[in-house]
Amino acid sequence: MELEAWEGRAELLSPLKGFEREVQVIEYRRDPLTGHITALVKARADYVLKYFRPDLELLEELVASSRRSCPFCPEAIEERTPLFPPDLLPEGRLKVGDCWAIPSLFSHSELNAIVVLGREHFRRLDQMDERLLADGLTAAIEVLRSAKEARPDDLRYGTVIMNYAPTAGASQIHPHMQVLATKEPFNALGELISLSLDYRERNSRCFWEELVELEADRGERLVGRVGNSWWLAPFAPKRRHEVWGLLQGRSDLLGLRRGDVEDLAGGLSRLLRAYHDLGICSFNMAILAGPLGEDISHYFWLQVRICARFGLKKSLLSDFWALPVLLNQDEVFESPESYATRFRPYFRP
Numbered sequence: 001m002e003l004e005a006w007e008g009r010a011e012l013l014s015p016l017k018g019f020e021r022e023v024q025v026i027e028y029r030r031d032p033l034t035g036h037i038t039a040l041v042k043a044r045a046d047y048v049l050k051y052f053r054p055d056l057e058l059l060e061e062l063v064a065s066s067r068r069s070c071p072f073c074p075e076a077i078e079e080r081t082p083l084f085p086p087d088l089l090p091e092g093r094l095k096v097g098d099c100w101a102i103p104s105l106f107s108h109s110e111l112n113a114i115v116v117l118g119r120e121h122f123r124r125l126d127q128m129d130e131r132l133l134a135d136g137l138t139a140a141i142e143v144l145r146s147a148k149e150a151r152p153d154d155l156r157y158g159t160v161i162m163n164y165a166p167t168a169g170a171s172q173i174h175p176h177m178q179v180l181a182t183k184e185p186f187n188a189l190g191e192l193i194s195l196s197l198d199y200r201e202r203n204s205r206c207f208w209e210e211l212v213e214l215e216a217d218r219g220e221r222l223v224g225r226v227g228n229s230w231w232l233a234p235f236a237p238k239r240r241h242e243v244w245g246l247l248q249g250r251s252d253l254l255g256l257r258r259g260d261v262e263d264l265a266g267g268l269s270r271l272l273r274a275y276h277d278l279g280i281c282s283f284n285m286a287i288l289a290g291p292l293g294e295d296i297s298h299y300f301w302l303q304v305r306i307c308a309r310f311g312l313k314k315s316l317l318s319d320f321w322a323l324p325v326l327l328n329q330d331e332v333f334e335s336p337e338s339y340a341t342r343f344r345p346y347f348r349p
């Protein structure tokens, strides 16, 4: 496996420096599996990083105003949320601990469940404890299992995702996950599975096993290990503060054991604490998994991907602009080696 990086230069006569010539170095990195390029532009760090911290007053206002009409709060959930039809889930809604799994009112895919995470209308990221996330993931997997049994041919690929805060695409403030399942793999997942299979065929090795060996050996991007899961900052992160949690030797969401779910929840909760301490309050998360009910772990490992998004601010600036939206390329402002160092203490046993 080759980790390829190179540098480019931008030059300008900067009015900030009396119109002297300024050289800005841009480091490019290539993802070793997909070949996608990411730019590491450290010069923009101070200019951009302030946008991750939310305007706390604005956030408080939104939390208060959204609580009144929230369908996920305990007093409303049984009155105002839909039920699954009996052939899909006889009990209509599923409850695990304080988490509920219910159908989405407006489906994104053939199966679209919402998993409401607990009774609290709002939680800071350091309040997303391991128990809550494990209950949420368990509810998500149980709904997926039930739906797969009811519609085995329609639901071949499943994911659990999370959007936190409106700047990450969440229309509800109340903490929740979404479960999606469909016939065809999601675009990025399809590409990863196919490239992972090619890698296996060319090299007689599992790319993800090799990646974990390399990162464990080098240590600079490894964030930590929680049970059976490995957490690392990718060599060429696509998004800001992106971290992957790889579940060793597992590919199937429906084949996870209780311990696997707890490992994923444990890693996520540690990472969200680290995000909180950096001033981040908004993120996206997705689980990338192989086909439901099939084991392809000899070439693809189930993985959680998580990245930080801009905080809620009056500036209304989005971090999703033409380069990522239309040219499928993005940039980061801090190297993965640097933020891995900052996240590592949260993963110490």
Ligand SMILES: [Zn+2]
Binding pocket: 067, 070, 071, 072, 073, 074, 120, 121, 122, 174
């Ligand atoms: Zn609520």
